[in-house]
Amino acid sequence: MNAEDMIMISVDDHVVEPPGLFDQHIPARYREAAPKIVKTEDGSDVWTFGGSVIPNIGLNAVAGRPKEEYGIEPTSFDEIRPGTYDIHERIKDMSAGGILASMNFPSFPGFSGRLFAASADKDLAMAVLRAYNDWHIDEWAGTYPGRIIPMALPVLWDAEECAREVRRVAAKGCHSLTFTENPAKLGYPSFHSDHWDPLWRAVCDENVVVSIHLGSSGQLSVTAADAPIDVMITLQPMNICQAAADLLWSRVIKNFPDIKIALSEGGTGWIPYFLDRLDRTYDMHHLWTGQDFGGKLPSEVFREHFLTCFIADPVGIALRNLIGLDNIAWECDYPHSDSSWPHAPEELAAVARDIPDAELSKITYENAVRWYSFDPFQHRTREQSTVGALRAEVGDHDVSIRARDTGRLQRSVGMELGKLAEMSTA
């Protein structure tokens, strides 16, 4: 298929939260204590909440930058692309990149809202979390209907409250919950306890996908304190196989047959090997470990419950039938450094040139529409939704940006990984 003819929905992008996020959504009595943007002495913009300080990291908002300028230093809003935090600019960037719709993971609260969970004042935390979700659903996603797949943060500290919040946001049309890849690593009960059952019941009842982003256990793949950062960047996606194995063999899958889980930013090329490994583990060991999927193989169970995604993964595309044609979605990862925005459609078209159109359409948008109960075609026709049509709408929107102060944003080779691990929410 020609890049211009494709329809593209990305199931993994990121929002850099704008100042004023909470203004319209938090009750007045919590306004003072809610998270706030503060300008630091070195000119960076940081979020502050209850004593925590969370910088924006350069590498998390490099969309449009020359690669020489990638880096992991803290940054300020006037140094990053407005499309990262301004919904009107974001929609223009999406159109310029040929992207019909996009699901946006949070930045400063952490992928599972750890920042809010850390607050000792749980009433405040709950008010902040609800305000965040309302902002995300009503304002960020609501301003341009059919362009943003709404996503909610979980109540990490209370499974019952979390279930209630899931039901509350589902009533507003939100069918995606961002969650941690491993609650045990964050100090909560694991996927193997019954602690989370109220939540699993709610997501099944409300048809909400549990979207698990890589890195959401708060643990980066750091092999050694002095390892080059390239090691961590290489290993990040495959590490999500830990979450996949943890959930696949857990009681969650067995007790909640309707549960749907997305492995976000995890890539796909490793999945066929992983499925073989699951089946071999079952074959060699289930007689003494007692695993039982009612006669099904683990690989079949995986395909019933897991959505995977890729940016442009030649191995995953070649092996798409071994993964499951209904189990692969596309992601752009805007504005992170893995993204090839605004040329992602051309990149994918080149890699997928041998795929039949019907199969490619499943990957680029149909699976996303179905898994996330999200229908963009209520708002525009398919003809208005192609890469070419969207680009024509936005005209000559500028997709380039040079750093205003390259001195601040050049290289970061000397910065040790330990600091990155503490700083990064990814």
Next chain:
Amino acid sequence: MNAEDMIMISVDDHVVEPPGLFDQHIPARYREAAPKIVKTEDGSDVWTFGGSVIPNIGLNAVAGRPKEEYGIEPTSFDEIRPGTYDIHERIKDMSAGGILASMNFPSFPGFSGRLFAASADKDLAMAVLRAYNDWHIDEWAGTYPGRIIPMALPVLWDAEECAREVRRVAAKGCHSLTFTENPAKLGYPSFHSDHWDPLWRAVCDENVVVSIHLGSSGQLSVTAADAPIDVMITLQPMNICQAAADLLWSRVIKNFPDIKIALSEGGTGWIPYFLDRLDRTYDMHHLWTGQDFGGKLPSEVFREHFLTCFIADPVGIALRNLIGLDNIAWECDYPHSDSSWPHAPEELAAVARDIPDAELSKITYENAVRWYSFDPFQHRTREQSTVGALRAEVGDHDVSIRARDTGRLQRSVGMELGKLAEMSTA
């Protein structure tokens, strides 16, 4: 190719060290302090050394057992197959399984000799380690020339001594060193320091392969304390990608262009995705991280330095050209629970039925011969080396075993993972 016509060399099997190992090899003054087998009150045989007690784990010697009897309890020599610890029986088991030659990783000392390294008396540790290597090379491998690829343990606590030991064993024809997948996790300097340079110089000079077995950083893939053991079994092989990434981006590869590394028991189906990920990481990030392979891509560098292996990996076989036909060897994993001994040739032949004979021969033996500088054909002709010829030699050797006391060895579902992690050397 028919299973009976294949020639099979396994680059990953395991020896369960027999009592009396040190008798002929340790200087008299260290005999009393050397590791010893002790019978415990519950009837298990355990190794003891300097206050440490290391049991044999049932799951590490299940060859020939019905799968219902797999388990992770400690065991005794009279409950496990003699081929695990007796070289004469091992050779018969190899022949019955159609295996021409085999490389055997250590059991009780740990994959990188951590048990010896833990000794406060370094003279004793060195004597024990040299005795172990002499036993392995001269007695275990030497009794049946051309059947066992000799392998040496490293001097983990002293890089200069380690280099000297590599040169000493290489002079005896040993071209494989078992090493840890991550020295940093064991408390030693990482692959990114210059600490190990004397060792890397020695392995390059002596044409010795650094054989890195999964699990050799002493860390199992435990997602949560209450996770089913199936999670860990599933994840073990892929975790070696951490070692591959750590070494690939390290100064070792750049400063020692002749170094050869084997990823043992790591499987292969994930490698094509991993190589794509390496190249994408390089493409997106090298301008700011400063990585430089002299114009080569990381995937090319990988193929120059890394040997992979599989038991029977359908995805790896399908993608063999993306991995590198010269970079794949075969393994049996006798007597561990992943092994399909004695039917491994039939299992591989079924999975590899569409591969041209010349390609399959590279995988089943030619790559092992070349990488490990090991020539079994000095001792027998190719015609005498096939699966069929070896099986004919050994006649009706009994390949079945039932546990004498199934009550001790049945199920282990209730045993928590934490204990396994401490007990297991794998």
